[in-house]
Amino acid sequence: MSKSGFDIKATMREAQALVKAGKLAEAIASASRVIQRFPLHEEAHLLLAKIYFHLDQDENAIEHLQKAFSISHKTVIDSKAYYTILNRFVSRKSYALLEQASRWLVNLRPKDGIAWDYLSIACLEQQKYEDAHEAALRASKILPNNPHVLNNLACALTSLERCSESLEVLKRTVELAPEMATAYNNLGNAHRFLGNYEEAIESFSRAIQLAPEMAYLYNNLGLTYRSLDRCQSAIEVYHQALQIQPDLYQVYPNLIEAYRHGGQIQQAIDCSRSALQLTDQIPEIWAAYGDALRDGGYLDAAIEAYIQAVSFRKDDHSSFNRKVYTNILFCLNYHPDLSAEVIFNAYREFDQRFAVQLRDRWLPFDNEKVPGRRLRVGYVCQSFYNQVCKYFLIPLLEKHDRTQVEIFAYAQIPFEDEVTEHYKKIVDHWIPIRGMTDDQAVAQIRADKIDILIDVSGHTNSNRLMIFAQKPAPVSLHWLEYGYTTGLSAVDYFMTDSPSVTGDCDHLFSEKIWRLDGPAYVYRPDIRLAILNESPASQTGIVTFGSLSRTTRINHRVVRIWAAILDAMPNSRLVINSGDFKDPLVQEEMAGRFMRYGIERSRLDIGFSSPSWEVLKRIDIGLDCFPHNSGTTLLETLYMGIPFVTLQDRPPVGRIGSSVLMGMGRPEWIATSEEEYAQKAIILAHDIEGLVHMRKTMRQEMEASMLMNEDAFARSVEKAYRQMWQIYCEKGSA
Incomplete structure (x- = not known):
């Protein structure tokens, strides 16, 4: 009380x-x-x-x-x-x-x-x-x-x-x-x-043994399978997760991605639409839907989906929004109807949204300003493994003059393989950065006193452009992969060649254009399976046109011209072959585009087979895409003795073909209009004897060209690096 x-x-x-x-x-x-x-x-x-x-x-x-x-x-x-x-x-x-x-x-x-x-x-x-x-x-x-x-x-x-x-x-x-x-x-x-x-799979499997009722464990195991490109295994465990917990909506973006990478593009699109019927409030589902639409060649719809994805998070600086915006830039690069100026404006917006804010982290450098000293050169790359970049990057790294440059490889790789081991042997310093934050990587690069830092990846997935946004080295540049501007005002140079970026196009880049003395790259093919064969037309009398390009490049403009070429050449057929055409539904959708122009389905060979060398054996004349040209497959085409026709379009992605042919010494196959493109293809098709002759002689012609002169290319690049460094030493900036 x-x-x-x-x-x-x-x-x-x-x-x-x-x-x-x-x-x-x-x-x-x-x-x-x-x-x-x-x-x-x-x-x-x-x-x-x-x-x-x-x-x-x-x-x-x-x-x-x-x-x-x-x-x-x-x-x-x-x-x-x-x-x-x-x-x-x-x-x-x-x-x-x-x-x-x-x-x-x-x-x-x-x-x-x-x-x-x-x-x-x-x-x-x-x-x-x-x-x-x-x-x-x-x-x-x-x-x-x-x-x-x-x-x-x-x-x-x-x-x-x-x-x-x-x-x-x-x-x-x-x-x-x-x-x-x-x-x-x-x-x-x-x-x-x-x-x-493998350690991740072991850990997740142990977790599932302890708690088989936890659906998200299966989701994480699926992500690991996907990283190993075991897409079917990933799909199976994602479905297990949804059986346990149907409302675990975070699984859907991963399931969509697994379908997409497994070549089931239409299944990925259908899965996206089903998921959005369940909930349209998860940005990751919209982003995955955009990826599926993009790979299906539906660029406008993909851009709309990406815009939906970024609308949920008001923080424009978020890493998710940045990655989605990068995908928007990717689609704009391939868009058949947009001007170069409109596309470049989107890159400048990327810089303003995500990179300019990091300028307060720019710090002075204490690198010794001696123009002639040995330079410390760093390559930031996610492709230091068995990936197409090896055909261009390995010969440069091997041929670098070590008395002039000391090579640092900053590796953002998803996994290591036998090619990775080779890269490790041909560089002076190997620094894995996948496990580093941007700040940690910047600190490492500064500690290494890098003089010239090269971004090899551009706006590809898992890029590390935000490292460059912090300006960790006195001189920085972009080269090789992706093929267009980074958009970053922090990057000093875009290293290319004159055919790719003519003198009237500099305003379409955030970087200063640096044109090499010769081609923008050197090519070393994998010759193990590149066995020459007779021209198919000489055997059958039927001329076979072909492209090994992805769906995003084969737009309505390309289909119209290719169909016109086939219509003008009744005794011809067309091969379209790439990983995007694993899905029979995607094959038939593409065939339908040609059939609307009156091209019979029997004249179209659409699908996917590997290696590319075997597909090229069935082709007489290569047809490049536009406004975004093809890439490595153009060089493979020439190496197999096959001419290709290209249309000079938006710089530089629309001039990759022009760069290759100028490096080869074959400017006569470069067209400046769609009509001229068709005419050049038809003229080549009527010269069967010429096709037979080129099949036998073009490889030797290519090997003698600047495209495969590794020593000359390495000296050209080193000269560029030296001149860039001299400018920095004199002016303090690019």
Whole structure:
């Protein structure tokens, strides 16, 4: 009994009994009577917090919870009482409220490791990864042997792309808690991000053994299979995830991607549409839908889907928005009806949205400004493995004069193979950066005192352009892959040749144009399967035109001209062959475009087979695409003794064919209009003897050309690097 005859204990028992009976309003009244007389009664405030939480009155719940914490006079707080409230926030996914409550709690009790852990969870779920890491680190210092705390610390590190550090934390976590499925899941994620795919599969499989009911584990395993290009295995485990949890919508973008990379383009499109019927509020599904439409050749629809994807996140600086915007740029590059000026404006917008903000990180350089000294040259590339870049990059790296340049390879590779091992042998320094954040990679490049830094990837997937946006080296440039401007005002030069970018096109690039003395690249083919054969036309009397290009290049303009060529040459056929045409539905859709111009289906050989050399044996004349020309396949075509016709269009992607033919010394196959393009193809088709002769002699002609003069190309590139460096030494900037 307390003052004024008020019995606190009896009133509290009454309030608790009313809670058990479900009479919450009466319980609130009873507990409130206690507080009216005794405002510092901790138990009453805790009870009111619980009641208000059940009534979804979260603000009131937090208010009473915090009052209870503040007035507690106990040496050891009743942790169960207030952790229960925080757990309910977790179960209800009320992460903003969880952050509010836990942040207040750690300010009151900074040595409470569990409170810091709750704060890390709240920040993780809201993608506030820096805050999550700070909170988890504080928790781990207080509770160094708590596996749940360590697990959350590892999650934060992985989210910050500090995967090597995350891996070490997780190894300790699974030692402490070998039956903890979430720890094995996070271990798998860290291994996957670092490219340790077999270890990732082992970790995810262990997690599934421990918790087969957790659908997201199957999703993460599928992502690993996809990284290994085991698309069918990925599709199977994604479906397992959806069987367990049909509303796990995050699986759909991954399933769409697996269908797409597995060559099932129409299935990917259909899956996207089904997913969007379930929910149209997930940006990743819209982005995956855009990818599928793009690979199907539906560029306008793809751009619309990408715009939907970026509309959800107001933060234009987000990495997701940046990646989607890169895909928009990709589609614009291939668009048949847009001007070069319109497309370039989109690149400038990319710079303003995502790169210019990093200018405050530009720092002075202490590289020694001696024009003639040996240069430290760095190549940032994601293609240091068995990928088409090897035909151009390996001969340059091998032929570099090591008395003039010291080579650093900054490798952003998804995995290593035998070609990777060769790259490691032909460079002076091998630095993997896949596990580094942009800031860490910039710090590494600066520590290496790189003089000239080359971006080889452009706006391809998994590029590291934001490294270049921080200007980590005195001179920077883009070369080789992707083929167009980076759009970044931070990059100094675009290294190319005169046929690719004529003198009237410099305004279409953010970089200064640097034209090499000869071609923009040198080509070293894989000759193991490139066995020459007789011209098919000489055997059958039927001229076979062909292209080994992707769907995005074969637009309505290309189809119209190709159909006109076939119509003018009744005794001819057309081969279209690339990985985009694995899907029979995509094959028939493309055939339908030609059939609308009156071309019989029997004259069209559309599909996919590998290697490319075997396909080229069936072709007499190559047909280049426009306004975005083909790439490596043009060089392969010439190497097999096959002429090709190209249309000079938008620089530089519409002049790849012109660059190749000028390097070969065959400008007569370059057209400047669609009509001239068709005429040149038809003229070649009427000269069967000429086709037979070229089949036998063109390889030797190509080998003698500048396209395959590796030493000359390496000297041309080194001369460019030296002159760029001299400009920097004299002016302090490009």
